[in-house]
Amino acid sequence: MSSREQIMERLIPKPRSRFLLVSCLQCGNKQVFPDTATVKVVCSVCGESLAIPTGGKAKIFGRVEKILD
Numbered sequence: 753m754s755s756r757e758q759i760m761e762r763l764i765p766k767p768r769s770r771f772l773l774v775s776c777l778q779c780g781n782k783q784v785f786p787d788t789a790t791v792k793v794v795c796s797v798c799g800e801s802l803a804i805p806t807g808g809k810a811k812i813f814g815r816v817e818k819i820l821d
């Protein structure tokens with residue numbers, strides 16, 4: 753790693769949370785929400801729980817299709 757890259761690394765802080773693309777196990781609807789969700793996330797189509805807050809990282813019930821960061 754060059755010194756220039758090390759400087760860039762310091763200037764751009766890593767985000768604390770990442771967004772997840774999660775598909776509902778019941779109906780396949782896909783929703784995006786942060787992995788640090790502080791409220792319960794439910795499927796907008798069928799109402800199935802997709803994630804519940806745990807104080808840190810949310811507990812995910814759906815299938816994580818993609819991590820967006």
Ligand SMILES: [Zn+2]
Nearest residue numbers: 776779795798
């Ligand atoms: Zn659903």
